[in-house]
Amino acid sequence: MREFIPPATRFIDLPAGFAMKRGGALYGARIAYETFGRLNAARDNIILILTGLSPDAHAASHADDPTPGWWEVMLGPGKPIDTDRWHVICVNSLGSCKGSTGPASIDPDTGEPYRLEFPELSVEDIADAAAFTVRALGFERLACVIGTSLGGMSALALLARHPDLARSHINISGAVHALPFSIAVRSLQREAIRVDPQWNQGRYDAENYPRRGMLTARKLGMMTYRSAQEWDSRFGRARLSPDRRTDEEQFGLEFEVEGYLDFHAHRFLHRFDPNSYLYLSHCMDQFDLGDSCGGTADEALSRLRLEKALVIGVQTDILFPLRQQRKIAEGLSASDADVQFLSLESPEGHDAFLVDINRFGPPVAKFLSVDW
Amino acid sequence: MREFIPPATRFIDLPAGFAMKRGGALYGARIAYETFGRLNAARDNIILILTGLSPDAHAASHADDPTPGWWEVMLGPGKPIDTDRWHVICVNSLGSCKGSTGPASIDPDTGEPYRLEFPELSVEDIADAAAFTVRALGFERLACVIGTSLGGMSALALLARHPDLARSHINISGAVHALPFSIAVRSLQREAIRVDPQWNQGRYDAENYPRRGMLTARKLGMMTYRSAQEWDSRFGRARLSPDRRTDEEQFGLEFEVEGYLDFHAHRFLHRFDPNSYLYLSHCMDQFDLGDSCGGTADEALSRLRLEKALVIGVQTDILFPLRQQRKIAEGLSASDADVQFLSLESPEGHDAFLVDINRFGPPVAKFLSVDW
Numbered sequence: 001m002r003e004f005i006p007p008a009t010r011f012i013d014l015p016a017g018f019a020m021k022r023g024g025a026l027y028g029a030r031i032a033y034e035t036f037g038r039l040n041a042a043r044d045n046i047i048l049i050l051t052g053l054s055p056d057a058h059a060a061s062h063a064d065d066p067t068p069g070w071w072e073v074m075l076g077p078g079k080p081i082d083t084d085r086w087h088v089i090c091v092n093s094l095g096s097c098k099g100s101t102g103p104a105s106i107d108p109d110t111g112e113p114y115r116l117e118f119p120e121l122s123v124e125d126i127a128d129a130a131a132f133t134v135r136a137l138g139f140e141r142l143a144c145v146i147g148t149s150l151g152g153m154s155a156l157a158l159l160a161r162h163p164d165l166a167r168s169h170i171n172i173s174g175a176v177h178a179l180p181f182s183i184a185v186r187s188l189q190r191e192a193i194r195v196d197p198q199w200n201q202g203r204y205d206a207e208n209y210p211r212r213g214m215l216t217a218r219k220l221g222m223m224t225y226r227s228a229q230e231w232d233s234r235f236g237r238a239r240l241s242p243d244r245r246t247d248e249e250q251f252g253l254e255f256e257v258e259g260y261l262d263f264h265a266h267r268f269l270h271r272f273d274p275n276s277y278l279y280l281s282h283c284m285d286q287f288d289l290g291d292s293c294g295g296t297a298d299e300a301l302s303r304l305r306l307e308k309a310l311v312i313g314v315q316t317d318i319l320f321p322l323r324q325q326r327k328i329a330e331g332l333s334a335s336d337a338d339v340q341f342l343s344l345e346s347p348e349g350h351d352a353f354l355v356d357i358n359r360f361g362p363p364v365a366k367f368l369s370v371d372w
Numbered sequence: 373m374r375e376f377i378p379p380a381t382r383f384i385d386l387p388a389g390f391a392m393k394r395g396g397a398l399y400g401a402r403i404a405y406e407t408f409g410r411l412n413a414a415r416d417n418i419i420l421i422l423t424g425l426s427p428d429a430h431a432a433s434h435a436d437d438p439t440p441g442w443w444e445v446m447l448g449p450g451k452p453i454d455t456d457r458w459h460v461i462c463v464n465s466l467g468s469c470k471g472s473t474g475p476a477s478i479d480p481d482t483g484e485p486y487r488l489e490f491p492e493l494s495v496e497d498i499a500d501a502a503a504f505t506v507r508a509l510g511f512e513r514l515a516c517v518i519g520t521s522l523g524g525m526s527a528l529a530l531l532a533r534h535p536d537l538a539r540s541h542i543n544i545s546g547a548v549h550a551l552p553f554s555i556a557v558r559s560l561q562r563e564a565i566r567v568d569p570q571w572n573q574g575r576y577d578a579e580n581y582p583r584r585g586m587l588t589a590r591k592l593g594m595m596t597y598r599s600a601q602e603w604d605s606r607f608g609r610a611r612l613s614p615d616r617r618t619d620e621e622q623f624g625l626e627f628e629v630e631g632y633l634d635f636h637a638h639r640f641l642h643r644f645d646p647n648s649y650l651y652l653s654h655c656m657d658q659f660d661l662g663d664s665c666g667g668t669a670d671e672a673l674s675r676l677r678l679e680k681a682l683v684i685g686v687q688t689d690i691l692f693p694l695r696q697q698r699k700i701a702e703g704l705s706a707s708d709a710d711v712q713f714l715s716l717e718s719p720e721g722h723d724a725f726l727v728d729i730n731r732f733g734p735p736v737a738k739f740l741s742v743d744w
Binding site: 258 | 488549550551552553555556557559560562563564566567584588591592595600603604606607608609621622623625626627628629630633650654657660690693
């Protein structure tokens with residue numbers, strides 16, 4: 001498979017025999033990360049960002065890579081996560097295909113890509129690998145861990161398993177576990193990939209790539225990232241102009257919304273490793289903060305040792321619905337943390353944190369700007 | 373293809389050269405229907421039911437077919453649509469595969485199934501064929517037209533095109549046109565069928581049937597028929613017991629919600645003609661009551677000649693969201709009709725009218741029971 005690693009990405013080697021929660025161990029594995037802003041003398045200005053399913057570690061542009069990053073609106077000098085003040089580390093999840101070791105990486109035992117021989121991935125593994133990375137960089141104490149979407153799950157797992165690592169936490173559109181609608185969406189996405197003959201039990205290559213399965217999976221994802229209301233005002237019932245109809249067959253694409261899904265799905269092709277997608281998607285369904293800590297999610301949250309936390313959800317999010325962020329905030333309220341819960345009206349659904357800077361910027365900036 | 377026609381179904385022949393709105397004409401076509409309850413002497417107790425995408429004309433059990441019908445809870449002696457009082461006609465949509473002529477029917481020109489040679493289907497064609505059926509049965513005036521889901525669209529088209537045919541209307545989870553989220557869902561369902569090599573441009577048979585495409589299409593549909601909240605309480609994060617796991621592969625089905633989708637999708641296989649599914653699904657996206665009547669939907673609704681109307685929507689419906697029923701009610705309010713709008717709290721989403729008899733039964737019964 002083609003590599004998907006942004007140019008300024010750096011790497012931390014995981015220790016040989018890095019144990020995976022559900023069995024197996026990794027040898028020669030590494031975690032990809034990027035940093036933004038400068039470490040201060042007191043070494044107390046460090047923020048860790050844990051990402052959703054598909055992003056890489058390149059969260060924003062900087063001198064070594066001026067390409068805009070996936071959270072460009074939020075991260076940079078003078079931005080809500082202000083790199084004039086903070087030293088920010090963004091980690092690419094273990095199991096991904098953007099530099100960290102995953103199913104597309106070479107298995108040192110065989111000299112071939114792991115593919116489905118990669119051990120089962122858990123959110124806890126992603127969290128442990130990120131915690132190891134932070135410590136390997138010489139940091140024992142983070143000012144804040146920020147997690148979005150899957151990153152919101154990874155962050156909770158990290159805080160539960162490494163309770164002294166962070167002083168504060170911002171959880172954005174996260175959850176303590178997946179609910180059945182999200183499980184169904186992801187199950188159908190995985191099924192679309194698995195039934196594509198080109199997937200071939202994970203033994204595809206760039207020429208024989210599960211194109212159809214990845215297109216369907218991505219379209220399905222896109223349908224859950226925004227909200228029906230946003231689509232109403234954005235697309236309505238507008239038709240594609242004839243020159244934009246790529247599919248002239250009977251029942252071919254006709255509406256703007258169909259063109260939008262098709263365009264973005266095609267853009268995703270060959271940019272993400274299908275096996276990696278399966279592993280990451282599956283670990284989101286499996287994760288349960290309560291089970292992970294041997295009790296209920298509320299108990300696990302009540303035991304987190306944070307000074308303060310900001311939990312943000314979006315009213316139109318159908319993938320990580322608002323009731324899940326409310327649950328996180330309620331659980332954290334039983335801990336010693338000062339907890340703030342924000343329910344935002346953004347029409348952009350689960351994706352709002354990527355685009356609705358007007359609503360997300362101020363509360364994040366305020367949380368991070370107070371003296372502490 | 374196997375036939376899907378319930379045993380008590382009867383037929384009305386459409387006139388030779390039945391003109392289709394978007395071009396073409398049908399010869400030797402017929403409409404399947406069933407009747408329930410007795411016609412009274414005054415011939416003023418007739419109700420017409422127009423259905424959603426998949427149902428047949430067998431809405432409820434009766435002497436000639438004791439099998440429970442798709443609206444068994446609502447229709448029968450002493451039920452909300454009381455067959456002790458009403459003579460009810462349920463029509464299978466033109467283009468369907470449950471007795472009415474559709475893509476799986478034999479094209480008299482060739483002696484072969486129409487398949488993709490069936491002319492483009494519109495909601496207006498479904499409405500005209502239903503209106504013809506009613507008149508061919510000798511009825512010029514209906515007490516009420518009831519339409520659910522796609523049937524809610526067909527009913528509005530029928531009322532607009534045949535304004536003197538009905539005195540009243542019950543619109544349940546219907547719409548004047550499709551919005552982008554629903555278009556996207558159906559587009560993806562059609563795509564799943566179309567990319568299945570077994571679909572073969574519509575030239576499948578029972579042995580070479582687009583099984584994978586139909587499974588994905590049905591699962592996608594199931595995801596939009598209920599609500600996430602219902603699934604939370606019904607499935608939560610419960611796992612399938614090992615004996616119910618039909619798929620032992622890596623990334624195979626594991627959660628109850630996955631088993632539910634898989635079970636129902638498999639049950640749908642070979643029960644619906646894939647080409648018919650494509651035609652009916654596509655006509656739902658195309659329909660626009662305003663365009664159909666040469667103006668806005670509000671104008672079309674304001675011109676309907678009804679004495680009264682009941683419009684019901686469900687707050688958790690994501691396929692035909694509540695704002696669409698509100699729009700119908702608002703539009704009808706400018707007509708001479710006495711309009712009642714009900715927003716129901718059912719957790720069952722778009723499917724609520726099929727199952728939530730406690731909420732749907734009383735208002736429908738009351739609307740129909742008042743002397744008029």
